[in-house]
Amino acid sequence: MGADSIRTLDVGSPAGRSTRRPLAGLATWLFRTQEGVLLLVLLALCVVLSRLSPVFASERNVFVLLSQISLTMITAVGMTLLIVGREVDLSVGSMQAFVGVVAMQTLNATSNLFAGLAVAILAGVVVGLVNAGLTLGLRINSFIVTLAMLTILRGLAYTFTDAAVQNAHNLEAFRAIGIGFIAHIPGVGRIPWPVVITAVVFVAFALLLTRTTIGRYVYAVGGNPRAAELSGVSVWGVKTFCFVVTGVLAAVSAFILIARLNSGQNNAGFGFELQVIGAVLLGGASLAGGQGTLVGTLLAVLLLGTLNNGIILLGIDSSWQLAVNGLIILVAVLLDARRRRAVGQE
Amino acid sequence: MAAIHPDRSAAAPSAGGGGGIRRRLLPAVRHEEIALLGLFLLVAAFFAVAVPSARSGGTYLDLLRDAAPNLIAAIGVTLLLLAGEFDLSVGSMLAFTGVVTVSTFNATDSMWLGIVAGLLTGPLIGAINGYLVTVQGMNSLMTTLGMLFALRGLVYVWTNQTPVVDENGFSVFTGFYRGEIARIPLPGIIALVLIALAWLFATRTEFGRNIYAIGGNRTAARVSGIRVQRNTFLLFVLSGTMAAIAGVLVASQTGTGYFDAGVQGFELIVIASIVLGGVSLSGGEGNLLSAMLGVLILGMVAKGLRLMGAHTTQQLVVTGIVMLLAVFLHGVRQRMLVESRRRNRA
Structure with a gap:
């Protein structure tokens, strides 16, 4: 997965030619691509943490870690598509509050899990369509459109509730989405539902992005919209698709969040949008469009999640999480800038 | 380079009727300031009609006080x-500077030392941002996003997420915020002086x-002998300094260093206001x-809604809508401008 875009990245680099020897090719990938560097850093971090804390590598902790990153990862999948397609969505943070509150109210009113889920996804589709309509129809920069949507949705979430919508329906299956496990799998253990959902979303969209026509269109539209338009690709269609996917996936993560918290809170997701975008860019995507892979995004989200997990396990004040995340982004961007210069890009 | 770019393929709409109204609107079309001043007056007139208390001159003086931190930070940004560069770290700077200022008060019992320490954080952080962007060649959006998290995190670690209160209760310090000269609030005067200097x-x-x-064109600038790197570096230092001045002002409001100052998207609101003022996110276009x-304008909307007794919720929704409307009108204005130029040439 993602191999195509990695190969394109290496075009022109002297090391790119040595792929005849598989080991040298691997070394090139590890040291010369954003994904490779992230993987190396992630592995090093895992080794250090498992030495320092006996709990780190335990089955329980690994699944806790994976559950924790699931919300960011699900939204980041949509955001990767959107950023590759040269647009951005800042409204995903407020979506966590807005969709959460609306979905919880629907659940309370209907006591029907599917009704709640349907309303959440519908809200995601509508927000995605509005974002796309304003960006493409009125030709306003998506940064501004979705920034306005960020304030509007936050305001609407506040209008719906003063603080939080509590769970008044007590559906058992609902809580399971946030904190439950699917059946025990021998040799692997009890896998939490959020992890399963994340894996399905990731695999589905990774295949879509690398193995289907629409996936190639996303790269084409992001890389050069004019050329894509001239060769018959509907830029509108592709970008609208990306906006809607981002809206829906943000809604899915909001649904998992309310299931985990057992309430829809109007202050959920403050700053979430910047964390998601930070992870996607850390994964090697560029806001200039046409670049980025879901594997890179996954590695970046894993790296940030592992760090946060490590900080907790080592008993360090959790206030450090934010500072360390910021430093990691800085270091990763620094390494990327150096790598680009070494490879002779830019 | 600027990472987010407007739709460059935006073509002028086909020449319509071009009647008298259009010609009369031309000054507003040609001059951004006139169009925006008109919009500001429109907003002010609306609130003057809707809320009796908005009619007094004091409202506008208060507006100057409320908007001062945003104005000052917006100069640098x-x-x-x-x-063509971003600075997203100004929101976290607000908190960082405030905490440094008040902590220094408490440590040294000297107000001036505290203010100097607070103000010095600006050029320092600005220089770090500038060094990473210009010397290391890092993307400014990502660099300052990393700085946003890193600084906020440091503030959290340092303050343990509690506000730092000025133990000496320096009344001169709070006087900076509350004071006025000839009825004009001191923060407003500071903002106006800084704007005048920056404009010169x-x-x-x-x-x-x-x-x-x-x-407009970095390569062309470099080729024609402009010291692009040095100038960009200095602009980062300037932006940091302005953010620090804004941070000291916010702290002087109550003599407290708030760990969460600016956390609700100060940087995004500043950028939105600037873009509303017609500055392009891709650089080279717009004016101070x-x-x-x-x-x-955004400050007036917020103030007017507060006077109307609107809840924060409605404020957020209306602010978002005004933002969209203003940026949409800016786009329309630009297209009209292109059209009228084309007609003049023909």
């Missing part, structure tokens, strides 16, 4: 945006005029005074 700098010095060249009008 605008100049950077014109040069941007329009009357060679460095200032070069900003547009850098933002229009950007300041953009800040005042």
Whole structure:
């Protein structure tokens, strides 16, 4: 997965030619691509943490870690598509509050899990369509459109509730989405539902992005919209698709969040949008469009999640999480800038 | 380079009727400031009609006080945006500077030492941002996003997420915020003086005029002998300094260093106001005074809604809608401008 875009990245680099020897090719990938560097850093971090804390590598902790990153990862999948397609969505943070509150109210009113889920996804589709309509129809920069949507949705979430919508329906299956496990799998253990959902979303969209026509269109539209338009690709269609996917996936993560918290809170997701975008860019995507892979995004989200997990396990004040995340982004961007210069890009 | 870019393929709409109304609107179309001033007056007139208490002159003086931190921070961010670079770290700077200032008060029992320490954080952080972007070649959006998290995190670690209160209760310090000269609030005067200086700098010095060249076409600027790296670095230092001044002002409001100052998207609101003022996110287009009008328009909307007794929720929704409307009108204006130029040439 993602191999195509990695190969394109290496075009022109002297090391790119040595792929005849598989080991040298691997070394090139590890040291010369954003994904490779992230993987190396992630592995090093895992080794250090498992030495320092006996709990780190335990089955329980690994699944806790994976559950924790699931919300960011699900939204980041949509955001990767959107950023590759040269647009951005800042409204995903407020979506966590807005969709959460609306979905919880629907659940309370209907006591029907599917009704709640349907309303959440519908809200995601509508927000995605509005974002796309304003960006493409009125030709306003998506940064501004979705920034306005960020304030509007936050305001609407506040209008719906003063603080939080509590769970008044007590559906058992609902809580399971946030904190439950699917059946025990021998040799692997009890896998939490959020992890399963994340894996399905990731695999589905990774295949879509690398193995289907629409996936190639996303790269084409992001890389050069004019050329894509001239060769018959509907830029509108592709970008609208990306906006809607981002809206829906943000809604899915909001649904998992309310299931985990057992309430829809109007202050959920403050700053979430910047964390998601930070992870996607850390994964090697560029806001200039046409670049980025879901594997890179996954590695970046894993790296940030592992760090946060490590900080907790080592008993360090959790206030450090934010500072360390910021430093990691800085270091990763620094390494990327150096790598680009070494490879002779830019 | 600027990472987010408007739709460059935006073509002028087909020439319509071009009647008298259009010709009468032309001054507003040609001059951004006139269009924005009109918009500001429209907003002010609306609130004057809707809320009796908005009719007194005191309201506008209060507006100057409320908007001062945003205005001051926006000066630096605008100049950077014109040069094609982002600074997202200003929101966290607000908290960082405030905490440094008040902590130094408490540690040294000296007000001036505290203020100097607080103000010095600006050029320091600005220089780090500038070094990473210009010397290391890092993307400014990502760099300052990392700085946003890193600084906020440091503030959390340092303060343990509790506000730092001035133990000496320096009344001179809170006087900076509350004081007024000839009924004009001191923060407003500071903001106006800084705007005037920045405007002189941007329009009357060679460095200032070069900003547009850098933002418009970096390579061309470099080839024509402009020291792009040095100038960009200095603009980052300037942006940090302005953010620090804003941070000291916010702290002087109650003599407290708030760990969460600016956490609800200060940087995004500042950028939105600037873009509302017609500055392009891709650099090289726009001007400082229009950007300041953009800040005042959003400030007036917020103030008017508060006077109307609107809940924060409605404030957020209306702010978002005004933002969209203003940026949409800006786009329409630009297209009309292109059209009228084309007609003049024909």
